[in-house]
Amino acid sequence: MAVPPTSHRIDPATGVLSSPTGRYEKRLAELAGIYADADAFAAALAERGDSIVYAVHEVRPAAARGDLIFGTTFMEPGRIGDEFYVTRGHIHARANRPETYYGEAGEGLMLMESPEGETSILEVRPRVMVYVPPLWIHRSVNTGSAPLVMSFCYPADAGQDYGLIARSGGMATRILADGTGWKAVPNADYRPRSAAEIDAILATQD
Numbered sequence: 001m002a003v004p005p006t007s008h009r010i011d012p013a014t015g016v017l018s019s020p021t022g023r024y025e026k027r028l029a030e031l032a033g034i035y036a037d038a039d040a041f042a043a044a045l046a047e048r049g050d051s052i053v054y055a056v057h058e059v060r061p062a063a064a065r066g067d068l069i070f071g072t073t074f075m076e077p078g079r080i081g082d083e084f085y086v087t088r089g090h091i092h093a094r095a096n097r098p099e100t101y102y103g104e105a106g107e108g109l110m111l112m113e114s115p116e117g118e119t120s121i122l123e124v125r126p127r128v129m130v131y132v133p134p135l136w137i138h139r140s141v142n143t144g145s146a147p148l149v150m151s152f153c154y155p156a157d158a159g160q161d162y163g164l165i166a167r168s169g170g171m172a173t174r175i176l177a178d179g180t181g182w183k184a185v186p187n188a189d190y191r192p193r194s195a196a197e198i199d200a201i202l203a204t205q206d
């Protein structure tokens, strides 16, 4: 039996999506080890460990290969020290699966990194569509003082792999506050991937 067509209303201010099949929240306490400033993270944890950093509303019509997953990401504004709030970030478990993000509200960045360690940073704004190509690690950053809300769409069989970033000590680039704006700085903990690990990612097929 075919899956029935559906439509879903997005509230750009909250990211609330009508008739989702799932939603989850990430609280600060679940995001240990992501930020550079450990003392600032400990202080923020003591003060607001229960607070939500981001929430995802999603629709997964079916898990079938060739289907889509789509929904919204709502990110609170905030910083740990000088570093803006980010999502955990991932490469797709099937690394050659792409994704699109569309700005609904707020100001932010899509921070992307190739397997070889090249960084690409694209601004996300309302009515801006960002394309994350196959094989690129991606993480969203809220650089504004208001919530960043984006809608997204990616293949249903993509999956998320968080281990690749963890093994490298994070992504190569961090996004810090700079006056009223932002700046990209090298992550001092970053360890470039080995040729073997890069080759294994690039070999992803199907």
Ligand SMILES: O=P(O)(O)OC[C@H]1O[C@H](O)[C@H](O)[C@@H](O)[C@@H]1O
Binding pocket: 056, 072, 073, 087, 088, 089, 090, 099, 139, 152, 153, 154, 160
């Ligand atoms: O999974 P994270 O890196 O924490 O990012 C949170 C979420 O961001 C977006 O909504 C993506 O489309 C999701 O696939 C992802 O899970």
Ligand SMILES: [Fe+2]
Binding pocket: 090, 092, 099, 138, 154
């Ligand atoms: Fe993704």
